[in-house]
Amino acid sequence: MRTYASTTPDPSEQPLPTVTRPNLDPEVNPLLRPIDVAEVLGVSLASVYKLIRNGVLPAITVGGRKSTRVRTADLRAFLGLNPVAPKL
Numbered sequence: 001m002r003t004y005a006s007t008t009p010d011p012s013e014q015p016l017p018t019v020t021r022p023n024l025d026p027e028v029n030p031l032l033r034p035i036d037v038a039e040v041l042g043v044s045l046a047s048v049y050k051l052i053r054n055g056v057l058p059a060i061t062v063g064g065r066k067s068t069r070v071r072t073a074d075l076r077a078f079l080g081l082n083p084v085a086p087k088l
Contacts, residue, residue: 024072024081031062031069040075 022036023029032040034048037057041048049068051057058074061067076082 026072
C-alpha cells in the first residue's frame with residue numbers, strides 16, 4: 001500500500017493572522033466606522049447602531065445620510081479615556 005504526503009498544511013505551521021485595531025488618536029484617525037467601533041468595544045455592529053440610535057454614543061452622518069461615523073474623541077470619552085491621546 002502506498003502512502004501519500006498530506007496536501008493539507010498543518011495549522012500549527014501557518015502564521016497567525018495579524019489583527020490591527022483602529023488607532024484611537026483623534027489627530028491620526030478623527031472618524032471611525034461603526035464596524036471599527038464594534039471591534040474596539042468588543043460588541044456586535046447591531047449593538048453599536050443601538051448605542052447610536054439611543055443617543056448613548058454620538059455619531060455624525062457623512063455624504064448625505066449614507067455613511068455613519070463616530071468621532072474618535074467621542075468614543076474615547078465614552079470609554080472614559082482622555083479625549084486626546086497623549087503625545088509620545
